Amino acid sequence: MTEPNGKAGNNPDAEEQKTLDPADWAGFRAQAHCMLDDMLGYIETIRQRPVWQPIPDEARARFRTAAPQKGEELAEIHAEFMRDVLPYALGNVHPGFMGWVHGGGTPVGMVAEMLSGGLNANLAGRDQIPVEVERQVSEWVREIFGFPHGASGLFVTGTSMANLIAVVIARDAALGYQVRAGGVAAVPRRLTAYASTAVHSCVTKAMDIAGLGSDALRLIPVDSRYRIDLKALATAIEQDRAAGFTPFLVVGTAGTVDTGAIDDLAGMAEICRREKLWFHVDGAFGALARLAPDIAPKLDGMERADSVAFDFHKWGQAPYDAGFILVRDGEAHQQAFVLPVAYLARAERGLAAGPPWPSDFGPDLSRGFRALKVWFTLKVLGTERPGAAISRSCALARYLEGRIKSTPELELMAPVELNIVCFRYRAEDSVNAEIAIRLQESGVVAPSTTRIGGRTAIRAAIVNHRTGRAEIDALVDGTLAQGRTLAAH
Ligand SMILES: Cc1ncc(COP(=O)(O)O)c(C=O)c1O
Numbered sequence: 001m002t003e004p005n006g007k008a009g010n011n012p013d014a015e016e017q018k019t020l021d022p023a024d025w026a027g028f029r030a031q032a033h034c035m036l037d038d039m040l041g042y043i044e045t046i047r048q049r050p051v052w053q054p055i056p057d058e059a060r061a062r063f064r065t066a067a068p069q070k071g072e073e074l075a076e077i078h079a080e081f082m083r084d085v086l087p088y089a090l091g092n093v094h095p096g097f098m099g100w101v102h103g104g105g106t107p108v109g110m111v112a113e114m115l116s117g118g119l120n121a122n123l124a125g126r127d128q129i130p131v132e133v134e135r136q137v138s139e140w141v142r143e144i145f146g147f148p149h150g151a152s153g154l155f156v157t158g159t160s161m162a163n164l165i166a167v168v169i170a171r172d173a174a175l176g177y178q179v180r181a182g183g184v185a186a187v188p189r190r191l192t193a194y195a196s197t198a199v200h201s202c203v204t205k206a207m208d209i210a211g212l213g214s215d216a217l218r219l220i221p222v223d224s225r226y227r228i229d230l231k232a233l234a235t236a237i238e239q240d241r242a243a244g245f246t247p248f249l250v251v252g253t254a255g256t257v258d259t260g261a262i263d264d265l266a267g268m269a270e271i272c273r274r275e276k277l278w279f280h281v282d283g284a285f286g287a288l289a290r291l292a293p294d295i296a297p298k299l300d301g302m303e304r305a306d307s308v309a310f311d312f313h314k315w316g317q318a319p320y321d322a323g324f325i326l327v328r329d330g331e332a333h334q335q336a337f338v339l340p341v342a343y344l345a346r347a348e349r350g351l352a353a354g355p356p357w358p359s360d361f362g363p364d365l366s367r368g369f370r371a372l373k374v375w376f377t378l379k380v381l382g383t384e385r386p387g388a389a390i391s392r393s394c395a396l397a398r399y400l401e402g403r404i405k406s407t408p409e410l411e412l413m414a415p416v417e418l419n420i421v422c423f424r425y426r427a428e429d430s431v432n433a434e435i436a437i438r439l440q441e442s443g444v445v446a447p448s449t450t451r452i453g454g455r456t457a458i459r460a461a462i463v464n465h466r467t468g469r470a471e472i473d474a475l476v477d478g479t480l481a482q483g484r485t486l487a488a489h
Pocket of ligand 1: 157255282285311
């Protein structure tokens with residue numbers, strides 16, 4: 001029964017009690033504040049925790065239950081989260097995390113995520129300020145990367161998706177937009193693309209998904225600094241043309257995943273201009289070094305690319321996920337993805353106004369408000385502070401390089417170009433693999449491993465803005481301690 005003040009009282013049949021909103025808003029609010037405090041506390045005291053710890057069987061088993069029919073109190077589920085989820089996360093918030101290439105996130109990004117959750121915005125398009133926020137960030141990206149007006153940008157999950165989008169745009173620009181209807185099978189020409197042997201596997205996958213075949217990605221050898229060999233690139237293009245293939249795309253990498261090498265982007269841009277090929281740069285983490293004045297010159301030539309893929313969730317420190325694709329020719333970008341249909345018709349006024357929509361530039365229709373966390377991050381921290389953190393990561397990598405070079409038991413395995421350092425304890429591969437695992441299990445520092453020159457390397461990717469000399473020293477000292485113990489057996 002409705003009370004005189006219009007409230008539903010205790011009547012369980014009241015309309016408002018059938019929604020999924022809390023019946024007790026005041027109680028929910030108190031619990032929500034407690035959850036926010038817990039997460040802020042987690043980040044503030046992260047150094048007191050292990051980077052990572054093995055997951056106990058009982059904790060894992062609690063995630064093997066049937067779907068719940070009846071709900072429980074939010075506070076109980078939050079307690080479960082604090083007990084079973086939070087302690088067993090990957091650890092990339094922690095300054096000791098150096099595995100793979102992961103950003104550390106920021107409290108600013110975290111609270112921005114909460115705001116976008118509340119708005120529950122869908123950025124497919126339509127006339128709403130959230131889309132303007134994405135356009136604003138795209139404009140900032142265009143300026144930062146020195147691209148001309150008319151360039152387009154889009155938030156995506158990550159660089160894997162951004163690279164796929166670039167391959168599709170380049171493919172359609174090469175074959176003509178009728179390929180979108182007819183498919184590549186209807187085209188007699190065989191397209192070929194080029195990248196170094198150090199290219200990330202997601203570019204190979206992109207060739208496969210785009211219907212071009214991963215074999216059509218020619219892997220060009222690298223020089224002693226793991227950069228693409230430009231002479232070999234030019235020769236491969238020439239040989240493919242002579243054999244009847246149609247070269248269409250060259251992918252340069254600004255920060256290779258294994259060693260952080262940066263291809264000679266200006267040299268590649270020149271070859272692409274001469275050969276009339278699409279020049280794409282995979283700058284997953286490295287591209288944002290544009291924000292670090294001392295590192296930015298290493299990326300010269302990137303401003304000449306036709307497209308650049310990168311992530312705000314790596315060196316940009318935005319919470320996952322926040323990939324981005326920037327395309328010089330916004331028209332070509334749109335033509336590769338736009339598909340008018342009646343139920344998504346645009347209008348002059350009203351909600352359906354505001355073309356073009358973000359969904360005209362990529363495969364996704366429903367899209368979250370990724371732009372908000374990046375907008376907040378850049379508005380609160382500016383471009384200078386993330387840029388300074390990038391410089392600091394590179395300085396720490398050089399410090400680590402120095403420590404390795406001055407320690408005879410250790411060997412540097414690749415030149416240090418940016419923030420990635422590959423090294424080994426002078427012992428067999430299995431010892432180095434075991435050292436990395438033991439360091440991860442120690443909870444102090446967490447590097448990963450890769451293969452360099454046919455040997456196992458311990459790889460430290462210094463991406464987290466919280467990492468300092470203490471963690472680098474712990475990595476070296478821990479490696480030596482584990483190495484000596486293992487070598488003694
Ligand atoms: C050079 C490079 N390209 C692409 C990727 C894939 O990016 P994402 O994981 O955001 O899809 C990575 C990931 O580390 C990378 O280092």
